[in-house]
Amino acid sequence: MWQSRPGVLGWVMTTDHKRIGLLYFWTTLVLFAAGGAEALLMRTQLARPNQHVVGPATYDELFTMHGLTMIFFFIIPMTTGAFGNYLLPLMVGARDMAFPRMNALSYWVFLASGIFVYTSLFIGQAPNAGWFDYVPLANVKFDPGHAIDFYCLGIIFNGISSSLTAGNFIVTILKMRTPGMSFNRMPLFCFAFLAASWGLLFALPSLTADTLFLFLDRNIGTHFFDVAKGGSTLLWQHLFWIFGHPEVYILIVPAFGIATEIIPAFTQRRVVAFPLVAVAELLVVFIGFGVWAHHMFATGMPTVTVVFFAAATGVVVIPSTIQVFAWCMTFITGNARFKTPLLFIAGFIFMFVAGGLTGIMFLAVPFDQQVTDTYFVIAHFHYIIFGAAVFPIFGGMYFWFPKVTGRLYYELPGQISFWIIFVGTNLLFFPMHIVGLEGMPRRNYTYPGGLGWGTSNLLETIGSYLTTIGIIVLIVNLVVSYFRGAVAGPDPWHGATLEWTISSPPPEYNFAVLPKVSSAYPNWDYEDRAEDRRKLAEGVMVLEQGHEQPVSSPIDGWWAEIVEMPHDSPWPILLALAMSICFVLLLLHLWMGFCFALAGIVLVLLGWHGEEPQESVA
Amino acid sequence: MADHVAGGVPERFVPRTTDARNAGETAILAGRRRGPSVAFWGMAMLIASEVTLFGTFIGTYYYLRFENAHWPPPGTPEPRVVVPLIMVGILATTSLPMQLAAGAAQRGRVSSARAFLVWALAVQCGYLAWAIHDYVDQLHVSTPQDNAYSSIYYVLLGADHAHVAIGVLLVAWLVWKLARGLTMYRLNATQAVAWYWHAVNLLTLVVIGVLLSATI
Numbered sequence: 001m002w003q004s005r006p007g008v009l010g011w012v013m014t015t016d017h018k019r020i021g022l023l024y025f026w027t028t029l030v031l032f033a034a035g036g037a038e039a040l041l042m043r044t045q046l047a048r049p050n051q052h053v054v055g056p057a058t059y060d061e062l063f064t065m066h067g068l069t070m071i072f073f074f075i076i077p078m079t080t081g082a083f084g085n086y087l088l089p090l091m092v093g094a095r096d097m098a099f100p101r102m103n104a105l106s107y108w109v110f111l112a113s114g115i116f117v118y119t120s121l122f123i124g125q126a127p128n129a130g131w132f133d134y135v136p137l138a139n140v141k142f143d144p145g146h147a148i149d150f151y152c153l154g155i156i157f158n159g160i161s162s163s164l165t166a167g168n169f170i171v172t173i174l175k176m177r178t179p180g181m182s183f184n185r186m187p188l189f190c191f192a193f194l195a196a197s198w199g200l201l202f203a204l205p206s207l208t209a210d211t212l213f214l215f216l217d218r219n220i221g222t223h224f225f226d227v228a229k230g231g232s233t234l235l236w237q238h239l240f241w242i243f244g245h246p247e248v249y250i251l252i253v254p255a256f257g258i259a260t261e262i263i264p265a266f267t268q269r270r271v272v273a274f275p276l277v278a279v280a281e282l283l284v285v286f287i288g289f290g291v292w293a294h295h296m297f298a299t300g301m302p303t304v305t306v307v308f309f310a311a312a313t314g315v316v317v318i319p320s321t322i323q324v325f326a327w328c329m330t331f332i333t334g335n336a337r338f339k340t341p342l343l344f345i346a347g348f349i350f351m352f353v354a355g356g357l358t359g360i361m362f363l364a365v366p367f368d369q370q371v372t373d374t375y376f377v378i379a380h381f382h383y384i385i386f387g388a389a390v391f392p393i394f395g396g397m398y399f400w401f402p403k404v405t406g407r408l409y410y411e412l413p414g415q416i417s418f419w420i421i422f423v424g425t426n427l428l429f430f431p432m433h434i435v436g437l438e439g440m441p442r443r444n445y446t447y448p449g450g451l452g453w454g455t456s457n458l459l460e461t462i463g464s465y466l467t468t469i470g471i472i473v474l475i476v477n478l479v480v481s482y483f484r485g486a487v488a489g490p491d492p493w494h495g496a497t498l499e500w501t502i503s504s505p506p507p508e509y510n511f512a513v514l515p516k517v518s519s520a521y522p523n524w525d526y527e528d529r530a531e532d533r534r535k536l537a538e539g540v541m542v543l544e545q546g547h548e549q550p551v552s553s554p555i556d557g558w559w560a561e562i563v564e565m566p567h568d569s570p571w572p573i574l575l576a577l578a579m580s581i582c583f584v585l586l587l588l589h590l591w592m593g594f595c596f597a598l599a600g601i602v603l604v605l606l607g608w609h610g611e612e613p614q615e616s617v618a
Numbered sequence: 619m620a621d622h623v624a625g626g627v628p629e630r631f632v633p634r635t636t637d638a639r640n641a642g643e644t645a646i647l648a649g650r651r652r653g654p655s656v657a658f659w660g661m662a663m664l665i666a667s668e669v670t671l672f673g674t675f676i677g678t679y680y681y682l683r684f685e686n687a688h689w690p691p692p693g694t695p696e697p698r699v700v701v702p703l704i705m706v707g708i709l710a711t712t713s714l715p716m717q718l719a720a721g722a723a724q725r726g727r728v729s730s731a732r733a734f735l736v737w738a739l740a741v742q743c744g745y746l747a748w749a750i751h752d753y754v755d756q757l758h759v760s761t762p763q764d765n766a767y768s769s770i771y772y773v774l775l776g777a778d779h780a781h782v783a784i785g786v787l788l789v790a791w792l793v794w795k796l797a798r799g800l801t802m803y804r805l806n807a808t809q810a811v812a813w814y815w816h817a818v819n820l821l822t823l824v825v826i827g828v829l830l831s832a833t834i
Contacts, residue, residue, distance in 0.1 A: 167660065167663030170663055171659040201663065201666055202667075202670050205668075205670040209674040213678070213769075216769070222763060223763070224682075224769055229764075229766055230691055231682065231766040232685045239674065545636060548634070548636070550632070551655075551656055558652060559632045560632075560653050561632060561647075561651035561652070562633065562634040563656065564635045564636050606791070609795075612803040613635075
């Protein structure tokens with residue numbers, strides 16, 4: 001078996017999915033704090049009518065950066081990057097991802113893109129046309145300077161990272177499952193990540209193309225979005241939402257996956273209707289690709305288009321509902337222990353249903369046109385994104401904390417943090433429904449008094465600070481527990497999946513003996529676990545030469561071959577560096593330099609492929 | 619002591635990458651493994667992503683076409699038909715040597731695999747040289763700054779040429795790698811790059827077809 005390299009260099013060069021997951025975790029937390037600070041500033045500004053804590057220009061930058069940060073630099077990298085990286089190989093019984101060096105590259109590219117986008121804030125050129133950045137407002141004529149260029153290049157840069165991660169996850173799920181784990185024995189968590197990864201892989205190119213067109217329009221002088229020269233402004237919206245709606249499912253489906261792990265562990269019951277839930281997780285993403293234009297009902301599309309997308313929006317509710325029913329039935333028929341993670345999941349179901357109900361309301365086209373661009377929409381998607389994506393993330397943090405650190409968190413402060421966050425978010429987002437129906441428009445930096453919006457807005461601001469306090473309690477709880485918590489042991493919750501069969505924290509190679517799997521709840525199959533222990537004692541089925549890893553067939557999980565995985569490598573971070581140079585040169589219009597940087601990328605790739613994994617085995 | 623059996627295969631019969639130390643052993647192991655390699659699946663993901671990107675470009679092309687009464691707009695020349703069709707036809711034939719190279723590598727015949735790759739590389743380089751020359755030539759007549767038609771025309775064509783250029787680099791790298799013998803790693807690379815070229819050839823056919831549709 002192998003050991004990780006010690007020291008800082010070990011982290012810089014690591015290809016271990018667990019270390020990369022932790023790097024993602026810490027980075028996204030920092031960016032979450034930045035996005036949260038932006039939200040708090042906005043809420044402070046809106047606490048009373050006619051305030052001037054920040055001016056209109058700063059407010060534009062705040063809501064744009066808040067949206068960008070929370071979606072591209074917090075939720076996607078937190079769910080896929082941190083949770084997915086750390087847990088997915090453990091759940092499928094693998095020793096690493098399918099492409100460990102590419103996994104490291106994903107992280108370094110993500111970090112570089114985060115730094116790239118946040119540089120704009122520090123030089124006073126932050127993106128300021130909203131997170132969906134509609135043209136013509138984002139055209140160079142109305143938004144000169146580098147602000148939108150930062151947006152375009154930052155999105156493309158970040159998209160590279162997400163695409164690499166998505167491809168890596170799909171191949172890991174299809175090919176790296178431990179032999180014997182056929183598709184029907186795969187945990188629901190993996191189905192959710194499979195669905196989200198397919199979503200990312202097929203949705204991101206649309207956004208890449210869109211931001212590329214905008215970058216070319218602004219910097220080269222093309223006319224994709226210029227109506228006078230045959231372009232179209234609606235083109236931007238179509239391409240953006242072809243990405244943007246699947247994006248919503250990319251955000252929440254991994255959270256569904258987290259929920260389907262926490263619920264069985266705390267009800268000690270298998271999830272009701274396992275195949276239906278698995279199919280629903282895949283379907284919700286698939287149907288999610290056909291509903292994008294419901295974001296554009298107010299743009300004057302043909303009636304037939306509007307009706308089609310309204311109907312499709314109704315259909316996408318069905319798989320979501322199947323999952324909600326399955327979770328609720330598992331609660332009811334199981335033996336629920338309401339510890340902190342399960343509380344967060346219960347809160348998630350409540351918020352998701354509330355946000356889903358306002359979501360269905362939008363398919364009533366006249367109603368949608370009435371509330372478009374009001375706070376009602378803000379209320380709806382924050383119930384979905386904060387309630388349905390971030391609540392399971394918090395629940396998951398508590399749930400897997402013992403696995404990652406080997407220590408238990410403090411239960412009572414954990415439950416207190418849940419109640420503060422739950423009350424805080426509802427106080428923050430519920431009054432937005434009311435002011436939205438009363439006509440308060442989004443993206444305005446202030447509002448006049450005497451319209452009856454003052455009380456609701458004050459409550460929202462109080463809610464935002466309450467939520468922040470709850471999150472601080474959560475973080476402090478986890479930090480203190482890390483140093484002083486009780487030792488957790490390998491399986492404090494009697495969890496269902498393979499990560500609970502090994503020590504906490506897991507060793508570098510994850511599984512000393514390849515685990516036997518005969519159901520989707522392998523940790524509850526006691527005979528299989530006893531056989532694993534016997535094999536380990538007798539030294540059977542232990543792959544101990546170098547970084548060996550079995551590969552199986554995609555559906556049946558049969559043995560296909562045994563491959564040698566790469567060791568620690570300096571190339572991923574070097575490649576990310578070369579790519580960062582490319583993007584900076586593009587931003588500065590240094591085209592020749594850009595070509596040289598591309599040549600640099602080719603050189604780095606040559607070095608990357610210079611050493612083959614099996615050559616490094618002595 | 620029973621082996622770990624899954625799907626009827628005992629562990630000791632499963633091919634191990636590290637056991638392949640020369641071309642012959644690589645071929646034997648490659649014949650024994652079940653299904654395509656992980657590298658193939660990685661390439662499939664890349665192809666899925668790139669095809670979607672081109673799908674978006676092509677969707678944009680037709681979206682803009684239906685927004686415009688005249689396509690191409692007056693004053694912008696129509697694309698030439700005959701020469702691009704012949705050239706893309708020639709490029710498409712390289713799928714054959716690429717597939718033959720992958721097959722030869724699978725059977726451990728390194729030198730014939732290299733010969734097929736050199737054959738493919740020669741044709742691909744010729745196409746790329748013509749493509750760049752033609753692209754620059756057209757830029758003298760119309761530019762991406764003229765109108766929305768030219769914008770999408772040059773972006774779509776340029777994106778396709780970029781994929782051909784990357785493919786040329788990949789094949790050149792393979793020719794150089796295989797000069798030092800065959801390993802499982804290089805075999806997987808050859809097969810994955812062959813699939814890359816099948817995809818690029820298909821994309822090029824579709825892209826040229828889409829661009830020529832303006833003349834109909």
